[in-house]
Amino acid sequence: MEAKVPPAQIIAEAADWLVKIQEQPLTASEQNQLQQWCAQSADHQRAWQAAQQLNQSFDQVPEKLGLSVLSRKQAQRRNLIKAISALLVIPTGSWLVYQHSPISSWTADYQTTTGELREVMLADGCKLILNTRSAVNVLFDENQRLIELLQGEIQITTASDVLARPLSVRTEHGQIHALGTVFTVRLSSEYSQVAVQQDAVEIHTAATYKVQRITAGQQSQFSKTEIESVTVSTSATATAWTQKQLMVDNQPLGEVISELSRYRRGWLRCDPAVAELRISGVFQLSDTDIALSNIAHSFPVSVVYRSPYWVTVTKNK
Secondary structure, three states: OOOOOOOHHHHHHHHHHHHHHHHOOOOHHHHHHHHHHHOOOHHHHHHHHHHHHHHHHOOOOOHHHHHHHHOOHHHHHHHHHHHHHHHHHOOHHHHHHHHOOOHHHHHOOEEOOOOOOEEEEOOOOOEEEEOOOOEEEEEEOOOOEEEEEEEEEEEEEOOOOOOOOOEEEEEOOEEEEEOOOEEEEEEOOOOEEEEEEEOEEEEEEOOOOOEEEEEOOEEEEEOOOOEOOOEEOOHHHHOHHHHOEEEEEEEEHHHHHHHHHOOOOOEEEEOOOOOOOEEEEEEEOOOHHHHHHHHHHHOOEEEEEEEOOEEEEEEOO
16 A cells, blocks of 8 residues: 655654755754654654655755755755655656656756646736746845746746846856847756846856846846846747747758757657758757658658657658
8 A cells, every 4th residue: 555645744844854964964952853753653763764754865966956956945845845745646656757857846946847838927917938848937025026047948028016026047058138029048058048038137157246237138148157248039920939930041951850858758869960950941849750750851851750659850861
């Protein structure tokens, strides 16, 4: 028989203990208190085992994911309660999948799955659109409105705030301060990319504190230390994904296929023999099979399906 999930209060207490351990080593007295807490019941023991399992996973995922869960004191407890609860309800055999998935996406305030587009109205009136495989945390307090992009891509349409609190988007590479604006932010492993559709934003790098202002019709990308040169951004291209479209203008096929792979499950790859082929067009993201078919009909390539989840774009034979 499958054991029932411990009561919410016990899970919350396990999260509190995990937060305490993450902050600093327990004293001898605290270690004794934890042992006594665990000994109270089987539910206490199960909750703590899940908490320890979660704690161990932070050493096995990229640093940015662990920190995104544990970096903000106010969000720690809520996020850990979610994660511990998830571990207690998923099948034991699924732990490997959980362990190698982004921890942040399991505990984020808002997230999307593969191919999903989601629109959220925030408490201050801002509109947030999440692209495929995206996750954010939202932290509003008396001093700030902060959106933390954990993975993927978002578009923000800002709204005036009755408390006059500044609004920022934070990624692992730095922060983007909104100056009454509409803009998109995309996170990759090496950099964050920002494109502005209305008014302006300021980019602040995380490590070197460099600042760059970009305005409507411009875009840039930045790492923790550097901000690249500002370039022209076409609003229709930068925001096409919000209409479930991919607009391509003389772009390498390999890059286009890589982008399409974000919107479908399984393995989609481009043969290096055709990866540099330049293509242009507008492709629907709501059905990537149709997009691939259109590419095959318009350009000298073939789409080979070994299965619905294993697809290769290759040179015509």
